[in-house]
Structures are given as C-alpha cells and as structure tokens.
Amino acid sequence: MPFYSPEILNDLRSRVDIAQVIENFIPLKRSGNGNYMGRCPFHDDRSPSMNVNPTLGIYKCFACNAGGNVFKFVQEHEKIDFIAAVEWVANFAGYALPQQEKNENAEVSEERAMVRKLNELACQWFESQLSMSQKALEYLANRHITEETRKLFHIGYAPDGREGFIGYAVKNGFSPLDCVKAGLAVERENGGVSDKFRDRLMIAIQNQSGIVVAFGGRDLSGNSPAKYMNSPESATYHKSDILFGFNHSRVSIAKEKSVIIVEGYFDLMSLYQGGVTNVVAASGTALTENHANILSRYAKTAYLVFDGDAAGKKATLRSLEIVLPKGIAPRVFALSRPDGTKIDPDNFVNEQGPDAFRQALTQAEDWLNYLAMERNPRSPEERAEFVSYVKSLVKSIDDRELQNQYLKLISERYNTDRSLAHVKSIKPAYKAPRPVASSNSQDEVIPQLEQEASIDWAMIPPMEVRFANLILRNPTLMDRAAEYFDMDWATSGIQLFESRVVEDFVSSTVAIYLESGYHSPQLLYENFSPELRLFLEGLPEEQWKSPQEIKEFYQTLTVLSTKLCDRQKRMIPLNSNDAVEIRMQMSKFTQGMQKINQLYSTEKIDINAFADQVVKSRSMLMKFQAAIPDNGY
Incomplete structure (x- = not known):
C-alpha cells in the first residue's frame, strides 16, 4: 500500500x-x-x-x-x-498522487483493498458477459430496462460455468481464495472452489461513494430455489450500512426532502428510469437503524411501498417502527391495477407510467391511519391495546415537540390522555457503530477536539483578535511577521499582547511557518493545541485588499508597542536615577512611535521606511524589558 x-x-x-x-x-x-x-x-x-x-x-x-x-x-x-x-x-x-513504494500493512487493510479491486474487476467482467448472453438481454428487454439504465446500475451477467470468473480473476493476479474472501466464489464440499454466481443477471451494489461493494444476482435458469442471491458480508460490504441506489438518489432525496422505500432492485431501477429518482431499496436485508440514520439526514418523509401480502405488511410495520423514531414521518401505500389486484412498483410504472405513480403517492396514508386500518380496533380491549402500541411508537421519537403533536392527535382521535408515563418505548436498544478495523498501514494523527478547551472572547482586546486574523488570512505577511517576531524577540521574554492566547497564536504561527516554509489555516489547525484550534475556529472570515494588509500590520504593531511600553513603564519603580532615565526614554519612545505613524499616514514616508522604523523599534522594547526588576512580573 x-x-x-x-x-x-x-x-x-x-x-x-x-x-x-x-x-x-x-x-x-x-x-x-x-x-x-x-x-x-x-x-x-x-x-x-x-x-x-x-x-x-x-x-x-x-x-x-x-x-x-x-x-x-x-x-x-x-x-x-x-x-x-x-x-x-x-x-x-483530480489530484495525481505519486507512485510510492509499499509499506508493511495489516492483513485486514490488505484484504479490504484486495476485495475492492476484485469487485471492480468482477463488475467489468459481468458487464462484458452481458453482451454475449441473448437470454439475459431478452430478460432485461422484457423488464423494460434500457441500455442507459443497464450502464448506470452496472448490470451484467454471470455465465453458467463453475470457474468462469475465477479463471478470469486468476489471469488478473488474484487467487481462488481471494474470490472466496470477496464473496464471489464458494468452496465446494468435495474440495476446490467454484463461482458463487452462475447463470444469473448481476446487479452491482454500490456504497454512497459509488464504489462497488457487492452484487445481487437474479436467477435466469429457473432451476434455483433462490430467485435472488446476494453477496455475503465482506471486508467492504455490511448489509446494514448499504441502501441500494442511494449513491444515485441522494441528491434527489435531499431536494424532495422525502424518500420512497421499495423492496427490490427492479422496483428501484424502473422508478429511477421513469424519472422518480428519490428512491432506495433495502435489498438483501430488512430496513435497519443504520439505514434510517442515513435517510434522516436527507428526508422528512418516507413513503413505504411494499407488497400487500403478509411478508410485505410485516416489512412495512418493521420499517415504520425504524424510521419514525428518527424524525421521519412514514406514509404507507400499496399499488394496484384498475381491477384492484395488487402490483409492485416495477410493474406499476411500466404499465401505468411514472406520472400515475406520483399520483398514487399523494394517496399514501399517514402511519397512524395505516395502523388503524390494519388493526381495525373495535372493542374497548382492542382500542386500549392499539392506543398503547401507537403511544409506544410516539415515545420512541426523540423530538419532544413532535411527540407532543402526535400525542395531541392520538388524544383527539381515541379520547385518551396525553401521558407517556407508563408507556415503554419500542425503540431498539442502542448499538455502538462498528469501528473501522485498525491496521498498521499509514495513519494520520488527527487532532482530537477536546471539550476542556475554552476561549473567553470577552477578555481578548478586539485589536488583538483582528491582528491574529490579519496574519491568518494573509500569507504574504508571514515573512514580515517572521522578521519582527524573530529569535531575539522570542528569547527576550516580552509579551506583546495582553491576551496569552493571542501571544501563543502569533508565536506558534510564526514558528510553524519557519519550520515548514508553508502557511495555511489547515496546516496551523493540524499542529495547534486544542485551545488554539478553538481560537482559530472563532476567527471571522475577512479579506484585505492589497496592500492594505501590509499597512495595517505595521500600524497595529505601533499601537501594540505603545501599549506594551505603557505596561512596562508601570513595572519600573522610580527608586533610582537609572529608573528615572529609563522612564524618560519610555515616554520618548511612545512619542516616537506616534510620530512615525503620523508620518506614514500623511504619506511623508513610504511603506518600506515605515516598516523599517517599526522593526528597529523592537530594540528599545527589549531594552525596557531587561530593565524591569526580576520581581516586576
């Protein structure tokens, strides 16, 4: 790697x-x-x-x-x-990374990289095989899948042979065992390895980044007991994290603020092909909390479109219980032909068109109405059981105001109180997210954002905040800052700024620049302490029009120098002739700084002469600092 x-x-x-x-x-x-x-x-x-x-x-x-x-x-x-x-x-x-030699890596990291490459190879091979299978092409034509959709969803074909893909993988540098680890091959009971997918239409399963992580295979032989076969979980594929089609539909879901959840691959592809693009499918598994967490960042409403049979109703109920606690309002509907027979989204959109599907969406029932129709509680006992159940759903919702609104609705419809005091939430117990597998591969140390760090902005003089921001936003000032805050200055013990945070910020910024020869906010953030990172985050966005940043840099230094001199003066007691002399020099220094600032402001000296005078003035400040008694601080 x-x-x-x-x-x-x-x-x-x-x-x-x-x-x-x-x-x-x-x-x-x-x-x-x-x-x-x-x-x-x-x-x-x-x-x-x-x-x-x-x-x-x-x-x-x-x-x-x-x-x-x-x-x-x-x-x-x-x-x-x-x-x-x-x-x-x-x-x-679009950045070209250089080719580098490989380091030793952990086995898990190597396996993940291998599986990813092998999936890419398999995807290409399956797609190439599709053009050679008349049976597979006819099947797609009968399902009304266009060539554009085939390419978009990387549909391919796995031939009916024991070692078709394995042989191709071996020729490309992979071993049969690699194919097993990737879920593309299986070990036979009598020894040896054979292709997992045979005589199947292959549909690539991609993660949110569009990387192929697994496959779904639809049987075309008619002899397999499993109509659909999915890849097993692997180093790159975890069913609970993947929503089929989400890499394509994410933008539409965010735009519509709603998501249509269907059961099958072809349900999704037919809808997407017809222009209904805010759709996902939880193929290969039931909808999970991870799925709902992902969708909740994009959608406010979820349309649950499942089959009307017992299995479909069970999936609908489970999905409703999963999405509702995440603040997604579930709406449920079933599709049917004009004669009333139930129909799946794939057939519906091909028979009646996408506009009819969109119209059907408007007839979707809210979750409370759907449950009432399914349960149809009539007796007092049934009504009590039903109310307890829907209250348990409401209690699982984190948003308190949304809870209150639903309780009000339930109270009005079923003449019950709004209390949840004795109601148990149905929300599943929290499961910690699966950690990223560790490895010995190159890792970057990412600064941790520590809660203990805090900034009291009210205690920092506004001029000092602005000066820090001036240096941060203007890389062209770094050579000038390095000239002023040089090693002599650093070893003098002077604190130019009243704020210790700003003092640390400026000295650290200059030190990082001198060490790296490079200045950027990102580089500073990576190297700063938690306190300075917090300070950096709080600096406002601002731009300076050149050469205003140079002018402000030196003018601010004259003001800061004058303020510093005043603080130093208070630390030198008038208890000797030398002290009196130093105090007089300090007064003269203050007058001199005011004078050169005025000369520059009235354009009697140029920026170079002004900068030279400001830098030279440091020697007097260091002299004053040395005159302060040891107990002065």
Missing part, C-alpha cells in the same frame, strides 16, 4: 474544499462566517450539529464531538482505511 509524505497530504488537503466533499454524503447549508452546517452522520442527529469550516479544512460536531479533516471524514463515513480515504479525496479532486 502506498505511503504518502506529509508534504503530499498537505498539498492535497489545501486543494480540496472540504464542504464540497462532505456534500457528497450529507446536505449542507451555508451559515455565518463562510461556514456550513449539516446533520452529523456519526450520531443520531436531530438538528444540524456539525459545522464545516472550508478555510480550516475541518468539520466538527458540537453534539458528539466528532471532528477532523477531509481525510478523517471520508475514512470514518465510508469505513475505509486512511490510504483509501486519501485516494478517494485525490480522485474527487
């Missing part, structure tokens, strides 16, 4: 807008100071708690404290290792 130098990582990070990357996964809204807010994907976020700062190249959740840079976000969100995250970001930005 490649190893990338800090210089490469810093360069890539500086070229990528973290907000654009994160918007690939969750919707963001612009907030003040040029930042963005969104619902955190790393916990059950009820309202936007995650701040994204493009200037610093960081994200931070104020609720669960998740945070880091663009690599960290992709790594955690996609559950991939650090190197894979770097390569994902580089691919997104």
Whole structure:
C-alpha cells in the first residue's frame, strides 16, 4: 500500500474544499462566517450539529464531538482505511498522487483493498458477459430496462460455468481464495472452489461513494430455489450500512426532502428510469437503524411501498417502527391495477407510467391511519391495546415537540390522555457503530477536539483578535511577521499582547511557518493545541485588499508597542536615577512611535521606511524589558 509524505497530504488537503466533499454524503447549508452546517452522520442527529469550516479544512460536531479533516471524514463515513480515504479525496479532486513504494500493512487493510479491486474487476467482467448472453438481454428487454439504465446500475451477467470468473480473476493476479474472501466464489464440499454466481443477471451494489461493494444476482435458469442471491458480508460490504441506489438518489432525496422505500432492485431501477429518482431499496436485508440514520439526514418523509401480502405488511410495520423514531414521518401505500389486484412498483410504472405513480403517492396514508386500518380496533380491549402500541411508537421519537403533536392527535382521535408515563418505548436498544478495523498501514494523527478547551472572547482586546486574523488570512505577511517576531524577540521574554492566547497564536504561527516554509489555516489547525484550534475556529472570515494588509500590520504593531511600553513603564519603580532615565526614554519612545505613524499616514514616508522604523523599534522594547526588576512580573 502506498505511503504518502506529509508534504503530499498537505498539498492535497489545501486543494480540496472540504464542504464540497462532505456534500457528497450529507446536505449542507451555508451559515455565518463562510461556514456550513449539516446533520452529523456519526450520531443520531436531530438538528444540524456539525459545522464545516472550508478555510480550516475541518468539520466538527458540537453534539458528539466528532471532528477532523477531509481525510478523517471520508475514512470514518465510508469505513475505509486512511490510504483509501486519501485516494478517494485525490480522485474527487483530480489530484495525481505519486507512485510510492509499499509499506508493511495489516492483513485486514490488505484484504479490504484486495476485495475492492476484485469487485471492480468482477463488475467489468459481468458487464462484458452481458453482451454475449441473448437470454439475459431478452430478460432485461422484457423488464423494460434500457441500455442507459443497464450502464448506470452496472448490470451484467454471470455465465453458467463453475470457474468462469475465477479463471478470469486468476489471469488478473488474484487467487481462488481471494474470490472466496470477496464473496464471489464458494468452496465446494468435495474440495476446490467454484463461482458463487452462475447463470444469473448481476446487479452491482454500490456504497454512497459509488464504489462497488457487492452484487445481487437474479436467477435466469429457473432451476434455483433462490430467485435472488446476494453477496455475503465482506471486508467492504455490511448489509446494514448499504441502501441500494442511494449513491444515485441522494441528491434527489435531499431536494424532495422525502424518500420512497421499495423492496427490490427492479422496483428501484424502473422508478429511477421513469424519472422518480428519490428512491432506495433495502435489498438483501430488512430496513435497519443504520439505514434510517442515513435517510434522516436527507428526508422528512418516507413513503413505504411494499407488497400487500403478509411478508410485505410485516416489512412495512418493521420499517415504520425504524424510521419514525428518527424524525421521519412514514406514509404507507400499496399499488394496484384498475381491477384492484395488487402490483409492485416495477410493474406499476411500466404499465401505468411514472406520472400515475406520483399520483398514487399523494394517496399514501399517514402511519397512524395505516395502523388503524390494519388493526381495525373495535372493542374497548382492542382500542386500549392499539392506543398503547401507537403511544409506544410516539415515545420512541426523540423530538419532544413532535411527540407532543402526535400525542395531541392520538388524544383527539381515541379520547385518551396525553401521558407517556407508563408507556415503554419500542425503540431498539442502542448499538455502538462498528469501528473501522485498525491496521498498521499509514495513519494520520488527527487532532482530537477536546471539550476542556475554552476561549473567553470577552477578555481578548478586539485589536488583538483582528491582528491574529490579519496574519491568518494573509500569507504574504508571514515573512514580515517572521522578521519582527524573530529569535531575539522570542528569547527576550516580552509579551506583546495582553491576551496569552493571542501571544501563543502569533508565536506558534510564526514558528510553524519557519519550520515548514508553508502557511495555511489547515496546516496551523493540524499542529495547534486544542485551545488554539478553538481560537482559530472563532476567527471571522475577512479579506484585505492589497496592500492594505501590509499597512495595517505595521500600524497595529505601533499601537501594540505603545501599549506594551505603557505596561512596562508601570513595572519600573522610580527608586533610582537609572529608573528615572529609563522612564524618560519610555515616554520618548511612545512619542516616537506616534510620530512615525503620523508620518506614514500623511504619506511623508513610504511603506518600506515605515516598516523599517517599526522593526528597529523592537530594540528599545527589549531594552525596557531587561530593565524591569526580576520581581516586576
């Protein structure tokens, strides 16, 4: 696996807008100071708690404290290792990473990378085989799947042979055991390995980034007891995390603020092909809490479209119980032909068209009406049981105001009180998210956002905050700052700023620049202490028109120097002739700083002469500092 130098990582990070990357996964809204807010994907976020700062190249959740840079976000969100995250970001930005030698890596990291490459190879091979199978092409034509849809969803074909794909994989450098690990082959009882998918139409299952992580295979032989066969879980595929089609539909779901949840691959593909694009399918598994957490960041309403049989009704009820606690309002409907027979979304949209489907959506029942029709409680006992059940659903909702509104509705409809005091929530017990597998591969140390750090902004003089921001936003000032705050200044013991935080900020910024030869807010953030990171986050977005930043830099230094001199003067008691002399020099220094500032303001000296005088004035400040008695501080 490649190893990338800090210089490469810093360069890539500086070229990528973290907000654009994160918007690939969750919707963001612009907030003040040029930042963005969104619902955190790393916990059950009820309202936007995650701040994204493009200037610093960081994200931070104020609720669960998740945070880091663009690599960290992709790594955690996609559950991939650090190197894979770097390569994902580089691919997104069109950035050419250099070829590097490989390091020793943990077995799990190697396996994940191998499975990812093998899935890509399999996807290409299945697609190439499709054009050679008349049976598969006819099947797709009968299902009204166009060539464009075939390509979009990477539909292919697995021939009826024991080692068709295995042989192809071996020719491309993989072993039969690799195919087993990827879920593309199975070990036979009598020994040997054979293809898992045979004589099946193959549908690629992709994660949110569009990476192929698994496959669904539809039997075309008519002899298999399993009409559909999915890949087993692997190093890259976890059913509870994947919603089929979500990589295509995410933008539409966010735009519509609603999601249509269907059962099958063809239900989704036919709807998407017909222009109904805010749709997902939980193929291969029932809808999970992880699925609902993902959808809750995009949708306010979920339309549950399942079959009307017993299994479909059970799936509907389970899905309703999963999405409702996440603040998604479930609406339920079943599709039918004009004669009243039930029909799935795939057949419906092909027979009656997408407009008819959209019209059917408007007839969807809210979850409370749906449950009332299904349960049809008549006797007092049935009504009591029904009310207890729907109250248990309401209690599972985290949003208290939404709870109150539903309780009011239930109270009005069923003449019951609004109390939840003796009601048990049906919400499943919390399960910690599966951690990203650790490895010995290259990892980046991401600064942890510590809760203990805090900034008392009211105690920092506004001029000092502005000076810190001036240096932060203007890389062209760094050589001038390094000249002023040089080693002699650093060893003099002078604190130019009244605020210790600003003093630390300026000295650390200059030190990092001198060490790296590079200045960027992102680099500073990576190297700062928790307190300075917090200070950095609080600095406002601002721009200076050149050469105003140079003028303000030196003018501010004259004011800060004068203030410093006043503080130094108070530390020198008038108890000797030398002390009196120093105090007189201090008064003269203050007058001199005011004079050179006035000369520059009236254009009697140019910026270069002004800068030279300001830098030279440091020697007097260091002299004054040395004259302060040891017990002066």
